[in-house]
Amino acid sequence: MPELDFADARLHYRLAGNPGGPALLLLQGQANSQRWWNEVRTDFEDTYRTITVDYRGTGDTAAPDADWTTRSFAADAAEVLRAAGVARAHVYGTSMGGRIAQWLAIDRPELVDRLVLGCTTPGGEHAVERDQQVRRSLLNPDPAQRRRALFELMYTGAWTGSPEDSTVLGDPTMTAAAARRHLRMSARHDAWDRLPEIQAPTLVLHGDEDLLAPVVNAELLAQRIPHAALHVLPGARHAYFDEFRAEASRSVRDFLAAAGS
Secondary structure, eight states: OOEEEOSSOEEEEEEEEOTTSOEEEEEOOTTOOGGGGTTGGGGTTTTOEEEEEOOTTSTTOBOOOOOOOHHHHHHHHHHHHHHTTOSSEEEEEETHHHHHHHHHHHHOGGGEEEEEEESOOOBGGGSOOOOHHHHHHTTOSSHHHHHHHHHHHHSOTTOOOOTTTOSSSOOTTOOHHHHHHHHHHHHTOBOGGGGGGOOSOEEEEEETTOSSSOTHHHHHHHHHSTTOEEEEETTOOTTHHHHTHHHHHHHHHHHHHGGGO
């Protein structure tokens, strides 16, 4: 994978798919590397040139712990696009990646063609948080029980995968300090006041059984971002993009394809 050098960090990113196609930047959730997109990216690579990045604290990126924010990660994403020679890209962010994508669209509107926000929230006092039972399950002192709880929040009981095989339950190479930084930055996200500034045509995707980020947050985003479209997937939880991949990826592809119409 190519690298991008900063004064204090070296970010690893990946280019794949159609080298002559429109660029599609994929931004994953909290405490995860670009492995989050291992399966889903293939749904787009016949048409799009996909770009993924290991955030600071994850994967093969080397960076010291610092006071990271979703806005500073958006600035990193803008630099990755520059290093990749991309003047303008579609952006698809899920979970914390959706929060990062919000800031990228706000701060660097010239870089964002179409925007997709999945299983995410506007942050701040307007966001609807997960309930106390969910919070307690994610604080279980037993790592195996904690991972199982997260798996059940990501997928329905019909999902045939297992926690051992999942690529969306956190980057196992992360330090505990880096994981805490990611948790803090995601919790502190608040783009509410700036969301009406988003110029990019926007699609908001969410599962209606998502307990990590309740679906009302999707409705708030769709109301707050000018002319945003909302697609709620019945029966889906937080990892809608994986378990309900056929419907979700088709919806994203149809939305992105409209850029050329």
